[in-house]
Amino acid sequence: MNENQKIAEIFYEIAEYLSMKNIPFKPRAYEKAAEVLEGLEENVSLIYEKGGIAALEKIPGIGLSLAQKIEEFIKTKKIKYYEELKKELPVNLEELRKVEGLGPQSIKKLYDYLKIKNINDLKKAALNGKIRNLPGFGKKSEEKILKSLEFLSKSQNRFLLYKVLPQIEEIKSELEKVRGVKKVVIAGSIRRMKETVGDADILVISSQPQNVIERFTKLNNVVKVTSAGSTKAAVKLNFGMNVDLRIVEEKSFGAALNYFTGSKAHNIALRELSIKKGLKLNEYGLFKISANQEKFVAGENEEEIYQYLGMDYIEPELRENTGEIELALNHRLPKIIGYQDLLGDLQVQTNWSDGTFSIEEMALSAYRFGLKYIAITDHTKNLSVANGLDEKRILKQMEEIDKINTKFKKQGINFTILKGTECDILKDGSLDLPDKILEKLEVVGAAIHTYFNLSKTEQTKRLIKAMQNPNVDIIFHPTGRILQKREAYELDIDEIIQTAKKTKTVLEIDAYPDRLDLNDEYIKKCVECGVKMSIDSDAHSKEHFEYLKYGIAQARRGFAKKTDIINVWPLSKMLKFLKQK
DNA sequence: GCCGTTTTCGGCCCGACTGTTTTCAGTCG
Numbered sequence: 001m002n003e004n005q006k007i008a009e010i011f012y013e014i015a016e017y018l019s020m021k022n023i024p025f026k027p028r029a030y031e032k033a034a035e036v037l038e039g040l041e042e043n044v045s046l047i048y049e050k051g052g053i054a055a056l057e058k059i060p061g062i063g064l065s066l067a068q069k070i071e072e073f074i075k076t077k078k079i080k081y082y083e084e085l086k087k088e089l090p091v092n093l094e095e096l097r098k099v100e101g102l103g104p105q106s107i108k109k110l111y112d113y114l115k116i117k118n119i120n121d122l123k124k125a126a127l128n129g130k131i132r133n134l135p136g137f138g139k140k141s142e143e144k145i146l147k148s149l150e151f152l153s154k155s156q157n158r159f160l161l162y163k164v165l166p167q168i169e170e171i172k173s174e175l176e177k178v179r180g181v182k183k184v185v186i187a188g189s190i191r192r193m194k195e196t197v198g199d200a201d202i203l204v205i206s207s208q209p210q211n212v213i214e215r216f217t218k219l220n221n222v223v224k225v226t227s228a229g230s231t232k233a234a235v236k237l238n239f240g241m242n243v244d245l246r247i248v249e250e251k252s253f254g255a256a257l258n259y260f261t262g263s264k265a266h267n268i269a270l271r272e273l274s275i276k277k278g279l280k281l282n283e284y285g286l287f288k289i290s291a292n293q294e295k296f297v298a299g300e301n302e303e304e305i306y307q308y309l310g311m312d313y314i315e316p317e318l319r320e321n322t323g324e325i326e327l328a329l330n331h332r333l334p335k336i337i338g339y340q341d342l343l344g345d346l347q348v349q350t351n352w353s354d355g356t357f358s359i360e361e362m363a364l365s366a367y368r369f370g371l372k373y374i375a376i377t378d379h380t381k382n383l384s385v386a387n388g389l390d391e392k393r394i395l396k397q398m399e400e401i402d403k404i405n406t407k408f409k410k411q412g413i414n415f416t417i418l419k420g421t422e423c424d425i426l427k428d429g430s431l432d433l434p435d436k437i438l439e440k441l442e443v444v445g446a447a448i449h450t451y452f453n454l455s456k457t458e459q460t461k462r463l464i465k466a467m468q469n470p471n472v473d474i475i476f477h478p479t480g481r482i483l484q485k486r487e488a489y490e491l492d493i494d495e496i497i498q499t500a501k502k503t504k505t506v507l508e509i510d511a512y513p514d515r516l517d518l519n520d521e522y523i524k525k526c527v528e529c530g531v532k533m534s535i536d537s538d539a540h541s542k543e544h545f546e547y548l549k550y551g552i553a554q555a556r557r558g559f560a561k562k563t564d565i566i567n568v569w570p571l572s573k574m575l576k577f578l579k580q581k
Numbered sequence: 582g583c584c585g586t587t588t589t590c591g592g593c594c595c596g597a598c599t600g601t602t603t604t605c606a607g608t609c610g
Contacts, residue, residue: 029582063583103608227598271594
């Protein structure tokens with residue numbers, strides 16, 4: 001965790017402690033500051049070094065008091081105010097706030113009356129029936145706590161998007177069948193296409209809300225109904241994920257979709273902006289306030305809301321309050337890459353190494369998927385577990401590719417297979433195939449698959465050496481992370497991006513949905529530096545071209561335009577670009 | 582505790598649902 005993140009975590013906890021003490025407004029100030037710190041590019045230590053307290057105060061949401069606390073943390077690695085709050089209310093907030101239904105006020109009461117400090121204490125007290133007698137609690141709250149604890153012990157809190165999406169789409173089509181339903185839309189972080197999601201949000205337009213709620217709460221993978229009102233319900237699915245449902249009227253649909261898509265930070269920023277303009281934004285619409293009257297001015301669709309606020313429409317993938325609002329207000333939002341824009345795929349594995357299908361089968365699948373070209377990039381010999389290719393086999397594979405291309409031409413299939421490799425980068429940064437072979441290939445991808453735990457300096461040097469090889473076109477999955485499994489290896493990403501710029505090396509956005517590597521933050525940096533990227537499926541099977549959409553989503557969240565991505569270009573232009581190096 | 586194109590003081594995002602109440606506090610998104 002970096003320094004900004006650490007301070008942000010402390011500020012979040014301070015906010016929680018202050019909420020427990022029922023202090024108004026301050027918690028929000030600390031939360032806001034924490035959010036800003038999390039989104040800050042530059043390390044606060046650096047800012048402080050350069051400009052002292054005054055520079056810290058320039059950060060939005062940070063005033064004198066918080067600037068001093070940040071200074072204190074930089075100097076002493078501690079914040080006294082936070083330590084005192086902890087002493088005063090010695091509860092394990094990190095644990096207790098994960099319990100669904102328990103907020104700061106309840107945690108405080110539980111500590112005051114029963115000295116409950118952690119989940120263990122909580123469970124004991126609930127099992128012994130001690131909670132039901134506390135003021136403000138009852139039998140039902142006690143049961144609720146026990147149920148939450150049960151779920152907590154076996155559930156993880158975030159899920160990979162590609163695993164969740166098909167299941168939620170199934171729920172969507174179930175709801176579409178309900179009588180009176182006009183429209184069903186998936187909102188929330190799924191609509192924003194985050195790489196992992198915490199829950200799902202579904203929005204419905206229906207003339208008969210009760211029917212929808214009834215069907216929704218009785219779906220067969222629902223294990224718990226958290227709430228069910230007349231326009232809103234929440235359930236938990238068998239694999240531990242919460243799904244929220246909201247039924248709205250047609251004229252509020254845009255406002256509701258906007259509200260339900262989030263992110264929360266984006267919503268709050270929009271509402272604050274509305275207030276400044278004498279308007280009010282909620283899930284029912286945008287209203288003009290004047291002399292005790294509210295007049296509906298927009299809300300049927302999202303576009304008219306943004307328009308009324310004087311902004312360009314903001315794509316869901318950009319709604320994180322990380323600068324998109326200012327850009328939209330100044331009409332300077334980039335036109336980000338679209339889901340239909342890719343013409344090629346530059347990383348595809350076949351049964352020559354660790355893929356499942358032949359070159360021809362993969363090519364035909366890509367062709368049917370709508371692509372114009374793919375590069376075959378099987379592993380190289382160093383990766384023996386993947387049956388990597390040596391020089392002899394790769395030469396043979398090149399011949400095979402020529403044959404299939406000729407065959408396609410005869411059959412009138414307008415599709416090109418490029419000769420490529422996913423060449424292993426060895427420990428010292430040299431490549432697993434000799435230059436005389438690499439020269440013959442049209443797309444040379446290079447990637448790290450071994451020695452993940454070299455020091456940051458060594459790993460960076462290793463990758464830079466590979467980029468300096470004039471034959472290397474693309475660095476595949478540049479940081480090596482596997483979501484929820486493996487951390488990225490240590491890397492000085494800024495130096496890598498600078499080198500990519502200098503050497504005209506492309507950095508890949510690997511679209512394989514548990515990689516999504518580069519991440520959105522690094523994509524942003526590449527865009528800013530003018531480093532080109534490719535979006536590749538890393539397909540090991542025929543159906544994996546579907547994964548390209550997750551890579552495109554990732555690129556969109558990184559503000560990438562068509563001009564930033566080389567495989568949106570027609571084949572000749574793309575190849576010409578690679579030859580420039 | 583922060584912030585200012587109506588404000589250096591007085592605001593601070595906003596509404597649904599639940600459970601424990603008997604009019605509302607707490608939680609959530």
